[in-house]
Amino acid sequence: MSAVVVTGLGVTAPNGLGVQDYWAATLAGKSGIGRITRFDPSQYPARLAGEIPGFAAEEHLPSRLLPQTDRMTRLALVAADWALEDAGIRPQDLPDSSMGVVTASSSGGFEFGQGELQALWSRGSQYVSAYQSFAWFYAVNSGQISIRHGMKGPSSVVVSDQAGGLDAVAQARRQIRKGTAVVVSGAVDASICPWGWVAQLAAQRLTTRDEPAQAYLPFDAAADGYVPGEGGALLVLESEESARSRDARIYGEVAGYAATFDPAPGSGRPPGLRRAIELALADARMEPGEIDVVFCDAAADPELDRVESEAITTVFGPNGVPVTAPKTMTGRLYSGAAPLDLATALLSLRDGVIPPTVHVTPWPEHTLDLVTDRPREAGLRSALVLARGHGGFNSAAIVRASA
Amino acid sequence: MSTQQFTLDDLKRILIEGAGAEETVDLDGDILDADFEHLGYESLALLETGGRIEREYGITLDDDVLSESNTPRALIDAVNGQLGSGTQAAA
Numbered sequence: 001m002s003a004v005v006v007t008g009l010g011v012t013a014p015n016g017l018g019v020q021d022y023w024a025a026t027l028a029g030k031s032g033i034g035r036i037t038r039f040d041p042s043q044y045p046a047r048l049a050g051e052i053p054g055f056a057a058e059e060h061l062p063s064r065l066l067p068q069t070d071r072m073t074r075l076a077l078v079a080a081d082w083a084l085e086d087a088g089i090r091p092q093d094l095p096d097s098s099m100g101v102v103t104a105s106s107s108g109g110f111e112f113g114q115g116e117l118q119a120l121w122s123r124g125s126q127y128v129s130a131y132q133s134f135a136w137f138y139a140v141n142s143g144q145i146s147i148r149h150g151m152k153g154p155s156s157v158v159v160s161d162q163a164g165g166l167d168a169v170a171q172a173r174r175q176i177r178k179g180t181a182v183v184v185s186g187a188v189d190a191s192i193c194p195w196g197w198v199a200q201l202a203a204q205r206l207t208t209r210d211e212p213a214q215a216y217l218p219f220d221a222a223a224d225g226y227v228p229g230e231g232g233a234l235l236v237l238e239s240e241e242s243a244r245s246r247d248a249r250i251y252g253e254v255a256g257y258a259a260t261f262d263p264a265p266g267s268g269r270p271p272g273l274r275r276a277i278e279l280a281l282a283d284a285r286m287e288p289g290e291i292d293v294v295f296c297d298a299a300a301d302p303e304l305d306r307v308e309s310e311a312i313t314t315v316f317g318p319n320g321v322p323v324t325a326p327k328t329m330t331g332r333l334y335s336g337a338a339p340l341d342l343a344t345a346l347l348s349l350r351d352g353v354i355p356p357t358v359h360v361t362p363w364p365e366h367t368l369d370l371v372t373d374r375p376r377e378a379g380l381r382s383a384l385v386l387a388r389g390h391g392g393f394n395s396a397a398i399v400r401a402s403a
Numbered sequence: 404m405s406t407q408q409f410t411l412d413d414l415k416r417i418l419i420e421g422a423g424a425e426e427t428v429d430l431d432g433d434i435l436d437a438d439f440e441h442l443g444y445e446s447l448a449l450l451e452t453g454g455r456i457e458r459e460y461g462i463t464l465d466d467d468v469l470s471e472s473n474t475p476r477a478l479i480d481a482v483n484g485q486l487g488s489g490t491q492a493a494a
Contacts, residue, residue, distance in 0.1 A: 063423030064443060067451070126458050129421075130451035 003255070004173040005402060007248040008087025008236030009343045010079035012188060014050030014229045014330045018082060023347050026355045027375050031329040033212045033227050039194050046206035048215050049192050050229025050331030068131035069144065070109025072190035072230070076141040077148060079234040080184050084149065087236035088248060089182060091149035100153035100180045101146045102172040103234070104164030104187035104335035105138040106389075110196035112136055117195070145184055145234075153180045158335075161389025162297070163259065165232065165338030166397045170257040172237045183237045186339030190230035200228050203390055205301055213359050216332075218298035218325050219305050219370055221363040226300040229327075232336020233343040240402065251346040255382065255400040256284025262392035273297075273394040274311035277384065280396035281315075284382075288316050291398070292378065293354050293371075295341040295385045298325035298332075308386065309366035318367035322376065325357040338387035342399060345383035349401045353377050409460065409482040411435060414452075414475055421455045422448035435476045446470070449478075456482055 009019050014032025016022030025032070032050045041047040057066060057074040065077065080101075084091060091099055113136040119127040134140050139157040146155050154175045158167040165187045172185035191200070200206060207225035209215040216227040243250050258279030260272030281288060294316070297308055312323060326344050327337055348354055354376045362370040382400040389395075415430050424430055425443025434442060439449060446469075453469045456462070462485040472478035 062426050063419070064425050065423065067421055067423055068447075126454060130447050130454060133447065 003240040003253045003402070004176045004237055005240045005243050005253050006235050006237055006251045006342070006346055006399070007243050008083040008085070008089065009251065009346065010081065010083030010086065010234045011340065011343055012052060012055070012075040012079045012231045012233070013340060014052050014231055017052065017055060019086065019343070019347070026326050026329060026344060027353065029329065029356050029358045029374065031212060031358055032229065033216065033329070033331055035210070036192060038192055044197060044201065045208045046201060047210060048207070048212055048227045050227060050231070050333070051192055052231050065144070067129070068135055070112035070135050070140070072109055072188050073135070073141050073144050075190055075231060076103065076188035076234065077144055079186070079188055079232070080145045080149070083184060083234045083236045089236060091151060094181065096150050096152040098153055098181040099149070099151035100172070100175050100183045101142045101151050101155040102158070102168045102175065102183055102185045103141045103145070104158045104160070104168035105141060106159065106161045106164060106189050106334035107191045107196065107199065108138045109136040109140060110191035110199065111193040114193050114195035141188060151184065160393040161391065162332065162334055162337050163387045163389035163393035163395040164335040166257065166385065166387045166395035167259055169235065169237070169254060169339065169342065169397060170259070173254050173257065176237055176239050181238060181242055184234055185237055186232060186234040186342070187335035188232035188234070189334040189336045192228070192230050205299070207300070216300050216328055217360050218296070218300040218328065218357070219309060219362050219366050219368060220360045223300045223302055223305055227331040229331025229333045230336070231330065231340065232333050233339040235339060235342060250402045252349050252399045252401050254397065256280040256286065256398035257396065258283055259393070259395045262394065271307045271311070271394070272392070273307060273386065273388065274314050276394040276396040277311060277315050277386070280384065280398050284398045284400065286382065286398065291316070291321055291382055291384045292380045293345070293348065293383045294321055294323045295345050295383060296323050296325050297386045297388045298327055299388065304388070305366065309368050313367050319369040321369065322354055322371050322378065323368045324354050324371040326355045328358045328360060338385055338395070338397070341385045341387070342397065345385055345399050348383060349380045349399065352380055354380070407460065407486050409456070409479055409486060411475060411479060414479055417455045417459070418444065418448070418452055421451040436474050438473055439475070460486060462486060
């Protein structure tokens with residue numbers, strides 16, 4: 001079975017638009033978290049978010065697409081453009097059916113939907129856009145990327161909250177193994193609007209703190225919830241064979257993946273994260289000692305942090321592997337988080353450096369070798385990325401430098 | 404009824420507001436008899452356009468009107484028919 005490799009990255013993150021800006025900001029420990037600017041958050045219990053500043057969709061996309069797209073779709077379309085360009089792939093040169101799109105989504109296009117609901121209530125059904133029929137929909141990013149680039153091969157969407165970002169890439173890997181030449185995969189989520197915000201508040205996991213540098217503190221004794229953000233990453237995946245045949249630059253291989261589901265509360269059985277790590281290692285035919293860094297889920301909920309640190313230390317031993325959470329600079333991006341972590345992990349492998357977890361003073365009880373404050377240089381061959389979705393989803397993926 | 408008239412310029416404005424414009428298409432060219440599809444507008448764009456025309460002009464367009472009006476001329480004529488002006492689209 002030919003390896004599936006990543007040859008292109010497209011990043012839209014609160015602390016950087018485009019791979020270069022994002023990677024520079026991430027290594028510099030520059031956070032994109034701040035008080036919400038896009039609506040007045042003062043009446044809401046949570047008021048911080050990782051917003052993407054300065055994204056002007058009309059500078060990147062044709063006017064034809066603007067009336068029919070939510071912000072998350074605009075960001076996803078631009079990230080996909082950048083990823084394809086980065087991979088050196090011109091979709092118009094390839095057969096339509098040889099290219100697919102598999103994205104994840106956790107909420108769909110809330111901001112677009114909010115506008116149309118407001119139009120419906122305040123002015124009547126005549127004022128609701130015909131594009132509401134699909135602009136809010138979970139699958140819309142896959143659909144719009146597919147249409148824009150004429151990619152008519154296997155395409156789909158995965159909806160499993162934050163874990164979905166890895167589940168989508170795994171589905172892309174399956175499609176490539178079955179013969180699709182190129183798959184654009186990953187996710188972008190964005191729902192920082194009042195309607196999206198109340199939906200996020202409902203899970204009661206958002207921090208209510210107001211100081212950006214003391215808010216999202218995974219594995220810290222002061223952890224009390226996360227800051228959400230918007231954005232994510234899209235990746236170009238293809239078989240190693242095809243990448244080599246066209247002399248493409250290869251960031252790394254998607255070497256292993258597994259997903260598990262937590263048992264029902266009260267069942268007495270253990271959470272599924274550890275098993276996801278073990279199964280991903282088995283899938284990659286790797287031993288724990290071969291993993292050089294873990295990009296963790298970093299829920300910043302005391303109990304969920306405990307579950308994660310326990311899973312990591314059970315597999316790798318106490319302080320047994322460097323662990324990091326660059327998402328402390330972006331907030332949790334829902335389905336966009338793990339693809340961004342995959343992109344970050346691949347950049348780490350490329351440059352031999354682990355980006356830091358910012359603002360966190362690790363609670364010793366977690367016994368994690370958390371990379372804090374500044375980047376750590378290291379010879380890196382492989383990275384494990386973890387992602388958990390609300391309601392019990394656990395996913396783990398391993399990327400490995402290509403031989 | 405008023406003698407309000409719906410013109411090609413009105414249609415172009417509403418198309419652009421509601422659905423944008425294809426970069427490769429010159430809407431200022433000779434488009435009266437061009438197929439909407441060739442102008443880059445699929446059925447949903449026309450549905451949105453129809454909705455905006457209805458709102459702005461206070462008329463109701465039958466579903467058939469939108470599905471059968473394949474060109475700007477046909478749609479303009481249908482709208483003017485509803486407006487009661489009977490004005491045909493200028494050649």
